[in-house]
Amino acid sequence: xxxxSKELAHKSIKSLLIRQSVPASVGILFMTVNVLIDTVFxxxxxxxxxxxxxxxxxPLTLLISxxxxxxxxxxxxxxxxALGKGNRNKALSAFAHxxxxxxxxxxxxVIAGIFFxxxxxxxxxxxxxxxAPAKEFFFPILFAVPLQALCMMGxxxxxxxxxxxxAMKAMxxxxxxxxxxxxxxxxxxxxxxxxxxxxxxxxxLICFLYVLWFFIYRSELRLSPGHFNWNSKLAAxxxxxxxxxxxxxxxxxxxxxxLNHTLFEHGGEHAVTVYGIISRMLMFAxxxxxxxxxxxxxxxxxxxxxxxxxxxxxTIFTAIKYAGMLAIIIFIVIxxxxxxxxxxxxxxxxxxxxxxxxxxxxxxxxxxxxxQLIGAAYFQAAGKATKALLLTLSKQGFFLxxxxxxxxxFFGIFGVWVAFPIADILSTLITGVFxxxxxxxxxxxx
Numbered sequence: 172x173x174x175x176s177k178e179l180a181h182k183s184i185k186s187l188l189i190r191q192s193v194p195a196s197v198g199i200l201f202m203t204v205n206v207l208i209d210t211v212f213x214x215x216x217x218x219x220x221x222x223x224x225x226x227x228x229x230p231l232t233l234l235i236s237x238x239x240x241x242x243x244x245x246x247x248x249x250x251x252x253a254l255g256k257g258n259r260n261k262a263l264s265a266f267a268h269x270x271x272x273x274x275x276x277x278x279x280x281v282i283a284g285i286f287f288x289x290x291x292x293x294x295x296x297x298x299x300x301x302x303a304p305a306k307e308f309f310f311p312i313l314f315a316v317p318l319q320a321l322c323m324m325g326x327x328x329x330x331x332x333x334x335x336x337x338a339m340k341a342m343x344x345x346x347x348x349x350x351x352x353x354x355x356x357x358x359x360x361x362x363x364x365x366x367x368x369x370x371x372x373x374x375x376l377i378c379f380l381y382v383l384w385f386f387i388y389r390s391e392l393r394l395s396p397g398h399f400n401w402n403s404k405l406a407a408x409x410x411x412x413x414x415x416x417x418x419x420x421x422x423x424x425x426x427x428x429x430l431n432h433t434l435f436e437h438g439g440e441h442a443v444t445v446y447g448i449i450s451r452m453l454m455f456a457x458x459x460x461x462x463x464x465x466x467x468x469x470x471x472x473x474x475x476x477x478x479x480x481x482x483x484x485x486t487i488f489t490a491i492k493y494a495g496m497l498a499i500i501i502f503i504v505i506x507x508x509x510x511x512x513x514x515x516x517x518x519x520x521x522x523x524x525x526x527x528x529x530x531x532x533x534x535x536x537x538x539x540x541x542x543q544l545i546g547a548a549y550f551q552a553a554g555k556a557t558k559a560l561l562l563t564l565s566k567q568g569f570f571l572x573x574x575x576x577x578x579x580x581f582f583g584i585f586g587v588w589v590a591f592p593i594a595d596i597l598s599t600l601i602t603g604v605f606x607x608x609x610x611x612x613x614x615x616x617x
Contacts, residue, residue, distance in 0.1 A: 240320075
């Protein structure tokens with residue numbers, strides 16, 4: 172165990188959260204700024220229809236690459252707790268299994284994407300004039316998805332080693348390269364949406380090369396051939412926790428399918444474009460809250476493995492406090508500056524008219540989401556897969572999808588937007604009940 176990872180048991184919770192969360196937040200910031208700028212470039216240099224194409228393709232490719240994210244988070248929970256218990260061999264075996272599982276599963280999904288591209292794209296909302304640009308964007312991204320999956324997996328392992336600045340740099344390099352290549356391929360070479368796809372695919376490659384460099388030259392996890400001996404019990408433990416993240420991404424992808432079809436039905440390509448902008452703001456605006464959530468997990472997981480439950484309790488309260496404060500600030504900014512924010516993406520008058528109000532409704536309950544995010548993350552960090560899965564799926568799966576199915580039948584497109592804050596409130600209430608019970612039992616104060 173390195174000196175760096177040992178500090179998770181002794182340093183102040185506040186300083187550990189800052190050390191873990193700031194690099195995670197900066198990394199997420201660059202990643203989401205990259206998505207925003209990509210959308211701005213596509214919208215202004217290609218057209219608003221291209222934004223709709225991105226809204227169709229990105230959930231599909233993110234679903235595939237989220238295999239890496241899921242295995243990264245689930246495996247890193249195993250890894251962090253193993254390090255906390257001083258079981259270095261299990262930590263190394265967990266890392267080896269993460270590599271094998273990520274590459275194998277993401278490659279299978281790519282093969283499926285090659286043979287069933289038309290069916291996949293239609294299922295995710297490629298209809299009417301959206302179909303042609305969606306297909307043009309899809310294939311270059313598809314072939315690079317295993318690299319992105321390995322990057323996402325590696326990023327979580329790097330944070331589990333308490334080396335968050337390296338994870339941050341991987342995301343920064345990927346984002347900056349994508350922005351630069353967007354200018355080259357879209358603006359200079361005039362390759363349209365195919366150029367945007369090539370820029371994104373090459374940025375995945377750059378991220379992968381940096382992560383590979385880290386594990387060769389900077390990681391404390393030194394693998395040997397023996398660590399790659401398949402262990403079904405260890406693989407099942409990783410998969411049980413990975414399922415939490417993958418199920419969430421799967422539900423998010425299903426939600427994207429439902430939203431794209433519902434919005435197209437009630438408002439055509441224009442409504443899909445409106446949600447394309449809102450979905451990118453959901454990724455971007457909440458980056459500091461998501462950064463704290465990611466920074467929280469290795470601190471909580473390590474101390475849970477070491478049975479330092481008082482530190483786990485303190486970590487939960489500190490993370491909720493700071494994430495909640497940031498969420499309130501984000502809500503106020505969205506409330507006041509919705510119109511200027513939307514104007515950055517497009518000058519289409521119809522989109523400008525409808526998007527700001529929808530954006531405010533979607534973010535209406537954001538001040539309370541810290542409880543839901545940190546609560547679900549705690550159960551995953553502690554290795555409690557069933558509760559983590561239940562709470563992770565609560566917002567999108569149990570509430571948002573049913574609400575999107577029902578409310579537009581009575582309120583039209585407005586029913587889609589108001590479904591978001593209702594789902595946030597209900598999922599936060601349920602998470603609060605689970606977390607309160609955990610604090611009164613497993614994490615009860617001495």
